[in-house]
Amino acid sequence: MKESQNKPQPKLRLFDEPTDMEPLLPRESVLHDALAMAHDLRTEAARLSGMCRPNVSDELAVFLRAMNSYYSNKIEGQHTRPLDLERALHADFSADLDKARLQRLALAHIETEQWIAGQQWSTATLYAADTVTRLHEHLFGQLSEADRTHLDKTSGDVIVTAPGHLRERNVSVSRHVAPAINDVPAMLERWSVIYGSARRGEMQVVAAAASHHRLAWIHPFIDGNGRAARLHTLAVLRGLGLTDGLWSPLRGLARGADAYAEKLANADMARAGDLDGRGQRSERFLVEWIEHFIAVCLDQVRFMTGLLDLAGVESRLAALLAHEQHTVKSGVRIEALRPLHYLFATQRELDRRDFAAMTGLGERTASGLIAALLKRALLRSDTPRGPLRFAVPLHALRLLFPNLWPEAEADAAQNDGRPRPDSSRHSSGELR
Numbered sequence: 226m227k228e229s230q231n232k233p234q235p236k237l238r239l240f241d242e243p244t245d246m247e248p249l250l251p252r253e254s255v256l257h258d259a260l261a262m263a264h265d266l267r268t269e270a271a272r273l274s275g276m277c278r279p280n281v282s283d284e285l286a287v288f289l290r291a292m293n294s295y296y297s298n299k300i301e302g303q304h305t306r307p308l309d310l311e312r313a314l315h316a317d318f319s320a321d322l323d324k325a326r327l328q329r330l331a332l333a334h335i336e337t338e339q340w341i342a343g344q345q346w347s348t349a350t351l352y353a354a355d356t357v358t359r360l361h362e363h364l365f366g367q368l369s370e371a372d373r374t375h376l377d378k379t380s381g382d383v384i385v386t387a388p389g390h391l392r393e394r395n396v397s398v399s400r401h402v403a404p405a406i407n408d409v410p411a412m413l414e415r416w417s418v419i420y421g422s423a424r425r426g427e428m429q430v431v432a433a434a435a436s437h438h439r440l441a442w443i444h445p446f447i448d449g450n451g452r453a454a455r456l457h458t459l460a461v462l463r464g465l466g467l468t469d470g471l472w473s474p475l476r477g478l479a480r481g482a483d484a485y486a487e488k489l490a491n492a493d494m495a496r497a498g499d500l501d502g503r504g505q506r507s508e509r510f511l512v513e514w515i516e517h518f519i520a521v522c523l524d525q526v527r528f529m530t531g532l533l534d535l536a537g538v539e540s541r542l543a544a545l546l547a548h549e550q551h552t553v554k555s556g557v558r559i560e561a562l563r564p565l566h567y568l569f570a571t572q573r574e575l576d577r578r579d580f581a582a583m584t585g586l587g588e589r590t591a592s593g594l595i596a597a598l599l600k601r602a603l604l605r606s607d608t609p610r611g612p613l614r615f616a617v618p619l620h621a622l623r624l625l626f627p628n629l630w631p632e633a634e635a636d637a638a639q640n641d642g643r644p645r646p647d648s649s650r651h652s653s654g655e656l657r
Contacts, residue, residue, distance in 0.1 A: 245404065246412060246439055247504030249419040251512050255502075256431060259512060260378055262519040263430035266526065270467045273530045277471065283572055284605070286342065286470035288617045292335035292630050293345040296479035297455050305331050307633035308640060326372045333367040334452065341460045343472065348429070351457075351464050352421035354413040360460070361446055362389025375448075384448050394446040403622065405443035412443045433461045434518035435511060438492045442506075462522075476630075477521035488514045506603070532626055538565050545624040549601065556597030561583040565603065565615060574612035575577040584646050 253260070269572070292311055298304040305327040309319060313328035314335075341361055349357055365373055365388035373386040391410065396403050404412055416439055423432035440454045450653075455475060462468050479484045490508040502508025542565055549557035564583035568575060581591035597603040597614070602618035620637040622630055 231463075245408075245505045246415070247506065248508055249416065249439055249500050250423065250428075250432060250435055251502065251508050253516070255308045255512055256515075259431055259434075260516045262523065263427035266430055266519055266523050267467065268634045269523065269526045269530065270472075273468075273471055276530065276533060276535075277469075283470075283613055284617060287469065289473065289564040290335045290338045291331075291366060292633070293338060293459070293473050293475045293609050294331045295477040295630070296575060297334055297631070298331055299479050300449055300455075300475075300485065301334055303327055303330070306532055307619060308636035310343065326434050329372055333364050334456070336367060337364045337456055339408065339458065340458060341463065344460070346460065346464055346466065348423075349421040352417045353456055353460050354417050355411070357413065357440065357445065357453065357457055357459075358389045358391070360456050361449060364388070364452060364456065365449055366533055373448075376604060386446070386448040387532075394447065396444060396447065397446065397643060400490065401442070401444070403442075409443060409445050412447060416440065416443065428464055429521060430467075433458060433465065436461070437518065438489055438511065438514050441489060442493060451552055452531050467522075470532070472525045474518065474525055477525045481521065486519065488517045508641065528629075534630060535570055537564075538569055538587070539627075541625050541627075542566055542569070545603075545621055548624060553601075555601050556593060557601055557603070558584075558586075558594050558597075561594055561598055561603075562588055564597075568604075568613070570616035572615065574614045576612050577610065582584065 240531055246305070251259075252644050258628070291307075291314070295304055295307055295310060295450055304440060305324065308323065309328055310331050318325040318328050337360065341360075342568065360582055365386050368386075371387065373388075375384055376382070377384050392406060393405055417438065420432045420436040420439075423429050430627075437454055437458045441458060444450050446453065455478075458477070459468075459473055462473070488510075492507065492514040494507045494509050494510050496502055497509070498503060502511075540561070543559065543562050543645075546559045546565075549555050550559055561584060563585075564575060564580045567583065580595060581588065582593050584594060586594060595604065597611075599606060601620075603621065604613045604614055605616040606613050617625070619633050620640070622637060623634045627634075
């Protein structure tokens with residue numbers, strides 16, 4: 226399906242050129258608060274990483290990628306419910322064509338974020354224009370042309386997202402008239418040079434925030450710019466060693482979606498006089514956006530720091546097991562507390578015999594307990610008799626990680642925490 230050619234092209238400004246998006250970085254004299262916040266973010270993110278053993282994020286990362294996908298798509302108003310996302314992860318797609326398309330889009334985000342985690346990009350490479358196009362290509366290249374085609378409700382145009390290809394038409398989004406197509410490559414190059422060479426330390430955090438806005442402002446693709454910009458920002462924060470897979474800003478940005486949209490839109494504004502910097506765009510509003518973004522990051526780091534405190538996890542895990550034993554009557558027992566907490570604290574795997582020994586139960590009872598934990602997805606194993614590792618099922622969120630993903634908690638409650646039909650895969654309780 227071809228894009229509509231009948232609609233008039235947005236009127237272009239006469240001064241579209243790379244300098245039209247200056248300043249890319251505000252003057253340091255107006256960044257005092259932002260740099261102080263960036264210092265706090267680096268310190269507290271390092272503390273969070275230090276709380277956890279090197280592999281503590283492995284299982285959490287699987288869960289958090291799904292959560293990130295949900296929130297990134299929710300910002301666009303095109304999200305799928307967490308329960309439908311969980312079904313899609315098991316290749317169970319809705320009969321509703323539009324809902325199934327959103328399920329596949331959510332899976333594509335998860336796959337791209339996982340791909341990002343496997344890259345070893347330098348700071349300069351992170352900001353290369355080619356990296357941005359590769360991110361866009363990886364995300365949308367997983368989808369069929371039908372899944373990449375939609376009707377723009379504002380313009381009435383049929384939009385076909387071309388994976389990794391810079392747009393070939395002029396566009397406007399809300400109040401923003403995007404730069405002329407001929408200027409996009411030069412703008413991306415300027416964007417790459419400035420942010421890729423930002424001074425190490427706090428200024429790189431400021432650059433991560435500023436670059437997110439300026440990339441969205443350039444609007445290099447016909448569609449998917451917001452998603453690509455958010456994935457790029459995740460890649461930058463990871464590349465700076467700030468996340469370790471333990472947190473991301475997407476949860477905070479989506480939960481404050483109105484402020485996110487407002488701050489981004491304000492930073493689009495033209496300079497308001499001689500006291501508003503020296504570029505074409507408003508320096509004051511860019512600084513406001515930067516401070517907002519870093520504040521969101523700090524909030525998420527602090528939230529996860531409290532959530533992953535080992536003593537707190539142990540008490541919540543005990544409450545979860547008690548709930549499973551006395552309310553759900555799933556076969557789960559409180560004796561699983563010690564080995565489960567050990568698995569969470571170390572994020573190592575345990576041989577089934579060792580797990581059983583830590584429960585203090587007899588062999589047959591321990592085998593039944595392991596089978597119940599696997600069926601309830603509180604444990605994961607790659608083979609029917611393989612070692613065990615800690616897992617985070619949606620139905621356990623309300624008690625184990627409260628308020629981390631409220632929408633998933635609501636879906637799990639509506640579903641009564643029932644396991645999926647195939648959730649008992651590799652659930653044999655045998656100890657050998």
